[in-house]
Amino acid sequence: xxxxxxxxxxxxVHGSPYLSYIMxxxxxxxxxxxxxxxIPYARPSxxxxxxxxxxxxxxxxxxxxxxxxxxxxxxxxxxxxEAKGVFTGGGNTFVLLKELYDSGVLDVLRxxxxxxxxxxxxxxxxxxxxxxxxxxxxMPIVYPPSFEALGVLPVNINPHYLDPDPDSKHMGxxxxxxxxxxxxxxxxxxxxxxxxxWLEIRNEKALLKGALPARLxxxxxxxxxxxxxxxISFLL
Amino acid sequence: xxxxxxxxxxxxVHGSPYLSYIMxxxxxxxxxxxxxxxIPYARPSxxxxxxxxxxxxxxxxxxxxxxxxxxxxxxxxxxxxEAKGVFTGGGNTFVLLKELYDSGVLDVLRxxxxxxxxxxxxxxxxxxxxxxxxxxxxMPIVYPPSFEALGVLPVNINPHYLDPDPDSKHMGxxxxxxxxxxxxxxxxxxxxxxxxxWLEIRNEKALLKGALPARLxxxxxxxxxxxxxxxISFLL
Numbered sequence: 001x002x003x004x005x006x007x008x009x010x011x012x013v014h015g016s017p018y019l020s021y022i023m024x025x026x027x028x029x030x031x032x033x034x035x036x037x038x039i040p041y042a043r044p045s046x047x048x049x050x051x052x053x054x055x056x057x058x059x060x061x062x063x064x065x066x067x068x069x070x071x072x073x074x075x076x077x078x079x080x081x082e083a084k085g086v087f088t089g090g091g092n093t094f095v096l097l098k099e100l101y102d103s104g105v106l107d108v109l110r111x112x113x114x115x116x117x118x119x120x121x122x123x124x125x126x127x128x129x130x131x132x133x134x135x136x137x138x139m140p141i142v143y144p145p146s147f148e149a150l151g152v153l154p155v156n157i158n159p160h161y162l163d164p165d166p167d168s169k170h171m172g173x174x175x176x177x178x179x180x181x182x183x184x185x186x187x188x189x190x191x192x193x194x195x196x197x198w199l200e201i202r203n204e205k206a207l208l209k210g211a212l213p214a215r216l217x218x219x220x221x222x223x224x225x226x227x228x229x230x231x232i233s234f235l236l
Numbered sequence: 237x238x239x240x241x242x243x244x245x246x247x248x249v250h251g252s253p254y255l256s257y258i259m260x261x262x263x264x265x266x267x268x269x270x271x272x273x274x275i276p277y278a279r280p281s282x283x284x285x286x287x288x289x290x291x292x293x294x295x296x297x298x299x300x301x302x303x304x305x306x307x308x309x310x311x312x313x314x315x316x317x318e319a320k321g322v323f324t325g326g327g328n329t330f331v332l333l334k335e336l337y338d339s340g341v342l343d344v345l346r347x348x349x350x351x352x353x354x355x356x357x358x359x360x361x362x363x364x365x366x367x368x369x370x371x372x373x374x375m376p377i378v379y380p381p382s383f384e385a386l387g388v389l390p391v392n393i394n395p396h397y398l399d400p401d402p403d404s405k406h407m408g409x410x411x412x413x414x415x416x417x418x419x420x421x422x423x424x425x426x427x428x429x430x431x432x433x434w435l436e437i438r439n440e441k442a443l444l445k446g447a448l449p450a451r452l453x454x455x456x457x458x459x460x461x462x463x464x465x466x467x468i469s470f471l472l
Contacts, residue, residue, distance in 0.1 A: 139414045140370055147379045173374070
């Protein structure tokens with residue numbers, strides 16, 4: 001395999017514009033791609049596909065890149081089959097995955113990624129690179145035909161990973177508790193990506209990037225902190 | 237219909253033992269029930285059915301009540317059919333709902349509740365009284381055959397409702413944003429039950445109980461705060 005992925009926790013860090021904190025990495029990642037196709041299906045706050053694609057296209061245009069929404073193609077499956085690079089934005093993971101199944105895009109997108117096409121995801125768009133969406137933080141507002149996702153990484157992703165607040169009096173489960181519960185029913189490792197962190201996979205070499213460590217949860221083991229710039233190719 | 241329900245946000249408030257803050261209400265609610273059946277299927281932190289039932293039975297015994305785990309019956313569907321009162325504990329809502337489907341308990345439990353049998357739920361056990369589990373906070377760690385729940389209330393429940401933190405720099409969606417997203421895909425009102433709050437429905441009269449207001453989300457309207465002791469029978 002020759003996977004090339006940017007698996008990004010969040011599109012936006014506090015106090016800076018959409019994608020700006022990571023845009024130089026994005027430019028480098030897509031440097032050989034003359035048109036990036038944007039998958040707007042996750043629809044954050046229910047925004048229309050058109051509006052969401054326009055927002056992403058504007059941010060990419062400002063950085064000198066050409067991005068086109070998948071909704072502008074008559075045949076989305078054919079569009080992905082011909083794509084040179086794909087970016088899937090965040091929003092609701094269940095809405096995203098259901099539309100990927102309903103449109104038939106999921107399978108062709110998986111094949112393209114496994115064939116080396118550069119793929120970038122943020123938040124929900126990162127979540128779907130894992131084996132299942134079983135570690136999403138989103139509410140199940142629609143019912144997808146399966147929780148199986150792209151599965152182009154042999155792990156699950158938890159974006160926007162949030163550390164427990166030691167002062168909290170809230171009795172809802174912490175993120176860590178939820179991931180432990182996941183491991184009572186599932187085997188694959190889970191990577192908790194804090195905001196401003198991402199995985200960069202180029203030709204089968206995987207690095208953790210960004211300012212913060214990530215938290216690796218393996219079934220039956222204590223969680224492990226991974227430092228920025230750690231080579232995590234062993235997870236592939 | 238003659239529904240009798242205690243729909244409780246949380247089993248445990250910070251700094252006090254399991255169920256203790258609400259036990260006098262529970263005693264009153266189940267006063268005519270000589271044996272309460274406990275549904276342990278939500279398995280918080282993956283605990284076994286037996287251990288979970290033992291924990292609930294101990295708390296009920298201390299308050300002079302007799303509670304028996306559903307896992308001790310050879311035929312769970314028959315047990316629920318004969319039940320005089322049922323309590324479903326919290327844990328993972330997906331795990332709970334899947335087991336209710338797989339065991340066949342869901343349908344018979346719905347009929348019993350609509351026939352007036354007292355039913356109490358905490359957290360995930362409250363979530364399933366709504367139309368769907370679409371407003372759970374839990375991770376989708378197993379795939380249930382549907383998101384449709386008991387539907388004995390014409391609303392959805394969000395337990396452990398958490399107000400946005402105005403100082404947060406975290407860019408993951410707030411609970412309120414997630415519920416707004418729910419309403420881009422679903423019509424039913426959502427009741428956000430803060431910790432220590434519950435709905436008490438007796439013979440078709442519904443009250444909001446506990447120290448804190450609840451937050452009512454109706455599609456296309458601004459959210460509304462409901463004061464404790466408000467008559468919310470209009471939501472039935």
